[in-house]
Amino acid sequence: MKITFRSYAESDFLKVRDFLIDTQTKLGRPNCWAIDRWEFLDFFQEVGQASSKQRWQDRIGLWEYSNGDIAAVACDDGNAFFLLDTLEPATELINEMFQYAEEYLLKFDSGVSSNHLEIVTGMTTVEQVAMSRGYVREEWSNPTLSISMDREFKVTLPDGFALQCGSKVDDLCKAMGHIMAFDYADSPSAELTLKNYGNIKNAPDYNPELDLCIINESGEVVSFCGIWLDEVNQVAILEPVGTHKDYRRRGLGKTVIYEGFNRLKGLGVVKVYVGSDQPFYRRIGFEPEFTTHSWRKHME
Structure with missing residues (x-):
């Protein structure tokens, strides 16, 4: 043709x-x-x-x-x-x-x-x-790494933190969570993020129930995981994922991702992808699929 x-x-x-x-x-x-x-x-x-x-x-x-x-x-x-x-x-x-x-x-x-x-x-x-x-x-x-949804994912949330979905968290709070996770505060990019982060809600495959945040007692987003669902193929992709630089190594990233996995399993998803080779992802079960x-x- x-x-x-x-x-x-x-x-x-x-x-x-x-x-x-x-x-x-x-x-x-x-x-x-x-x-x-x-x-x-x-x-x-x-x-x-x-x-x-x-x-x-x-x-x-x-x-x-x-x-x-x-x-x-x-x-x-x-x-x-x-x-x-x-x-x-x-x-x-x-x-x-x-x-x-x-x-x-x-x-x-x-x-x-x-x-x-x-x-x-x-x-x-x-x-x-x-x-x-x-x-x-x-x-x-x-x-690009992937993980199959054919196992149990235990969610353990430390005291003093709460897990919320996207519709329950203010866009500015989510924007600040992104800025602090990727360490670009007080930059021109940070100003743009604060102004425009909420626009992602207009994307056709955005799902607030798969836009997950962990909040501390002060109401700050300290860890987050966005998930994009391909219902046709029963797969999902993580984007973006991050943890505030002052709250790492407390299990928060693993917790918010595993919460997402359990929600995806309930939707019939069989595999999840992430476009990153950070050691963290391998520690929580991801394996390389293609390069x-x-x-x-x-x-x-």
Whole structure:
């Protein structure tokens, strides 16, 4: 079936979201991005600055089959990404996507890309095209971890703390929890977070019952876990997750995540993913499922 390119329009948001769900169905796992990253970017990360969301959308490229179904998406989140529903795409399509990335998504300094193209390890066609076009694989990689919901998850909440869902917690409190967990207080980014964090509630797959927070006696959010549910595939993704820098190593992160797991089990979820390889996740039961490597363009 013929594949043609067109620019992304805001009305394509749900179409791409559904494409990512279909990708999970076809492959049995995400391929690069899942719905969490797509929705978090559109409704929180890129909405914060004037025109930022529009600039992000303007850089997205779509490739469609003649029947209108999506064949591929090229987009960025600092680095460039190809969203595909197959591990072995056609070489012609991939070359078009590389050309697009080099024109719109990658930044070059003295003949070398200052950002990267992220490629899922084992996608041999994409890797071969990358090498033929002068890309070099960097040492850095980013594993995606997963955990099956076929076990018990004991929730133990220490004295002096309470667990609340998203509808019970003020947006500013959640924003401050995010700022303190990732240690960027008094920065321009913190100002944007305080202003825009509540916008994530407008995302189509946001569920306040899966937006979980642990609150201390002063009403501060000290640990949190956002969960995105793909009901079609009975899987979920954690994004974002964090614990206030002054409240770590008390079991709060594990507690809020395990509470989320128990709620997901009640919804029939069979597996949960997280896009991080922090040792913490392995300690609570996650295991690597696939890896993305960074590739940098070196021009002749």
